[in-house]
Amino acid sequence: MIQISDLTFNWPGQSKPTLHINDLQIQQGERLFLHGPSGSGKSTLLGLLAGIQTPQQGSITILEQDLGKLSDAKRDKFRADHIGTIFQNFNLLPYLSPIENVLLGCNFSKRRVANLKRANISAQNQANLLLEQLGIDQTTRSRSVSELSIGQQQRVAAARAFIGQPELIIADEPTSALDADNRDIFIKQLFEQATHYQATILFVSHDASLAHLFDRQVSLKEINEVKQ
Ligand SMILES: Nc1ncnc2c1ncn2[C@@H]1O[C@H](COP(=O)(O)OP(=O)(O)OP(=O)(O)O)[C@@H](O)[C@H]1O
Numbered sequence: 001m002i003q004i005s006d007l008t009f010n011w012p013g014q015s016k017p018t019l020h021i022n023d024l025q026i027q028q029g030e031r032l033f034l035h036g037p038s039g040s041g042k043s044t045l046l047g048l049l050a051g052i053q054t055p056q057q058g059s060i061t062i063l064e065q066d067l068g069k070l071s072d073a074k075r076d077k078f079r080a081d082h083i084g085t086i087f088q089n090f091n092l093l094p095y096l097s098p099i100e101n102v103l104l105g106c107n108f109s110k111r112r113v114a115n116l117k118r119a120n121i122s123a124q125n126q127a128n129l130l131l132e133q134l135g136i137d138q139t140t141r142s143r144s145v146s147e148l149s150i151g152q153q154q155r156v157a158a159a160r161a162f163i164g165q166p167e168l169i170i171a172d173e174p175t176s177a178l179d180a181d182n183r184d185i186f187i188k189q190l191f192e193q194a195t196h197y198q199a200t201i202l203f204v205s206h207d208a209s210l211a212h213l214f215d216r217q218v219s220l221k222e223i224n225e226v227k228q
Contacts, residue, residue: 007058036220051075084161094146112164
């Protein structure tokens with residue numbers, strides 16, 4: 001599903017590279033936990049996988065597509081079609097309802113809309129269903145997102161990532177604002193969604209106590225040949 005080979009990435013103005021990763025493979029349907037200390041390059045690696053940044057050397061292949069061979073516009077399209085993201089700050093639009101925020105997930109992707117069509121469900125119904133499954137009741141679904149708790153907002157962000165069934169879900173420290181019980185509940189809900197259609201999950205956190213919930217854990221410190 002994902003193959004990283006001989007990758008080097010340098011932020012402009014930095015004297016040494018942030019990342020050099022010889023080889024990292026992630027299988028389809030795998031739930032991988034990537035951890036590492038603050039500043040070790042976790043978010044940088046996610047940015048590279050999402051095609052927001054490009055490496056100076058090496059390759060990243062996702063679903064047999066070498067990201068380096070795509071133009072900027074095609075990389076943006078690839079991301080919209082195949083990658084759902086959940087970030088620490090959720091990036092929700094506060095003046096819209098949960099439903100409207102979830103629908104944004106398929107706004108830029110004809111492929112996600114086509115996936116919904118194939119499954120014979122409207123985007124509106126799928127958004128409602130995902131929010132229901134993630135524990136957002138009907139009344140909460142029509143409120144403005146700015147009135148929701150952090151835990152509820154996080155579940156809205158997860159529903160937006162999953163709508164239209166992108167193959168890869170990238171989550172960057174999405175549970176950092178939650179207590180331990182809610183963290184575990186959220187991860188279980190994430191896995192339930194992923195199981196429906198064999199989505200691959202790449203979950204980044206510095207909290208190694210969550211690692212046992214995943215199929216595999218990878219320490220960025222160990223696979224990064226640049227010692228910070
Ligand atoms: N936009 C940027 N421009 C220049 N340097 C950056 C940029 N973003 C990150 N860096 C540098 O890259 C290194 C890795 O940062 P990154 O945010 O990837 O680490 P992280 O492991 O995600 O950290 P944290 O756990 O604190 O979020 C740091 O030295 C940081 O200063």
